[in-house]
Amino acid sequence: MFAPRSIKHCRACGGAVAYRTPADDNRERATCTVCETIHYENPLNVVGTLPVWGEKVLLCRRAIEPRHGLWTLPAGFMELGETTEQGALRETVEESGAHVALEGLFSLINVVRVGQVHLFYRARMLDDDFVPGPESLEARLFDEAGVPWDEIAFRTTRMTLEFFFADRRANRFVLHTADVG
Amino acid sequence: MFAPRSIKHCRACGGAVAYRTPADDNRERATCTVCETIHYENPLNVVGTLPVWGEKVLLCRRAIEPRHGLWTLPAGFMELGETTEQGALRETVEESGAHVALEGLFSLINVVRVGQVHLFYRARMLDDDFVPGPESLEARLFDEAGVPWDEIAFRTTRMTLEFFFADRRANRFVLHTADVG
Numbered sequence: 001m002f003a004p005r006s007i008k009h010c011r012a013c014g015g016a017v018a019y020r021t022p023a024d025d026n027r028e029r030a031t032c033t034v035c036e037t038i039h040y041e042n043p044l045n046v047v048g049t050l051p052v053w054g055e056k057v058l059l060c061r062r063a064i065e066p067r068h069g070l071w072t073l074p075a076g077f078m079e080l081g082e083t084t085e086q087g088a089l090r091e092t093v094e095e096s097g098a099h100v101a102l103e104g105l106f107s108l109i110n111v112v113r114v115g116q117v118h119l120f121y122r123a124r125m126l127d128d129d130f131v132p133g134p135e136s137l138e139a140r141l142f143d144e145a146g147v148p149w150d151e152i153a154f155r156t157t158r159m160t161l162e163f164f165f166a167d168r169r170a171n172r173f174v175l176h177t178a179d180v181g
Numbered sequence: 182m183f184a185p186r187s188i189k190h191c192r193a194c195g196g197a198v199a200y201r202t203p204a205d206d207n208r209e210r211a212t213c214t215v216c217e218t219i220h221y222e223n224p225l226n227v228v229g230t231l232p233v234w235g236e237k238v239l240l241c242r243r244a245i246e247p248r249h250g251l252w253t254l255p256a257g258f259m260e261l262g263e264t265t266e267q268g269a270l271r272e273t274v275e276e277s278g279a280h281v282a283l284e285g286l287f288s289l290i291n292v293v294r295v296g297q298v299h300l301f302y303r304a305r306m307l308d309d310d311f312v313p314g315p316e317s318l319e320a321r322l323f324d325e326a327g328v329p330w331d332e333i334a335f336r337t338t339r340m341t342l343e344f345f346f347a348d349r350r351a352n353r354f355v356l357h358t359a360d361v362g
Contacts, residue, residue, distance in 0.1 A: 009195035083291035110264035
């Protein structure tokens with residue numbers, strides 16, 4: 001999560017940190033006042049899928065904060081040691097228990113305020129046998145009319161769903177890029 | 182840069198950190214033995230452009246390590262407070278001094294070994310007036326035959342250039358996704 005100026009101590013030596021602009025840089029960085037290590041803070045990727053089964057899409061109802069009880073697409077923070085695709089698949093299995101095949105990057109949405117980039121892949125469900133994981137209260141298939149639009153957890157989920165239904169009506173899927181504040 | 186298990190001290194309190202698997206997690210995280218803060222480590226985005234002027238592309242020769250003296254596309258770590266597009270534009274200005282208009286995401290390449298995702302945008306140069314910044318020894322326009330293929334700094338630069346020239350021959354540009362080890 002984007003928490004500017006949240007670094008108080010050096011991860012290398014434990015010394016106190018001060019925010020200073022390094023000589024070869026143009027913005028303030030958390031710099032150790034003891035060992036001079038510079039600690040960079042950068043945006044993180046959230047990776048997930050839009051699982052599709054026939055006319056329906058799979059949503060998960062969140063069992064965790066934030067937005068407990070609201071509906072979302074399976075997604076979570078990308079981890080070290082995996083690709084964006086592997087992360088999207090992992091999150092899909094962990095949160096929805098669905099078996100899917102990825103069908104290409106579908107949306108890339110910058111969420112500047114929290115320092116995140118959300119990447120969603122279209123995914124073809126291989127069967128309709130899914131068991132939600134511990135981070136989901138339930139997982140359920142919805143057709144467009146049935147999507148609980150008033151109970152969607154995140155703007156990027158809503159936008160990705162809207163892009164999907166619009167593209168399906170147009171009978172062609174393209175990459176959608178967008179920014180939210 | 183991907184430096185696994187590099188956290189020795191807590192950024193919040195300075196206490197010693199141990200790598201442990203939190204109760205609701207499935208991998209080891211740097212966990213403070215004093216205040217119990219969990220420190221996550223995740224991949225970072227590198228954002229840049231492929232600047233095009235007529236038949237030519239703009240490359241920069243690196244004035245910094247790694248790969249000092251080798252040629253690359255303008256790119257660097259995405260910063261907090263900016264979108265992927267804004268970061269790509271900023272890096273282009275900083276490293277090449279070129280004036281460009283972005284023309285869409287062109288490549289997304291996972292570099293798993295170093296925990297990075299490289300995102301390149303095609304960019305139309307608005308003029309051929311460019312002044313390289315302090316991180317570049319020089320910037321120069323190359324046609325395809327002139328590209329110094331044996332002196333390219335990074336695999337993701339090479340791949341993005343290869344995708345570009347192939348797409349240009351095919352007279353259509355699409356998003357390219359790839360993974361390198």
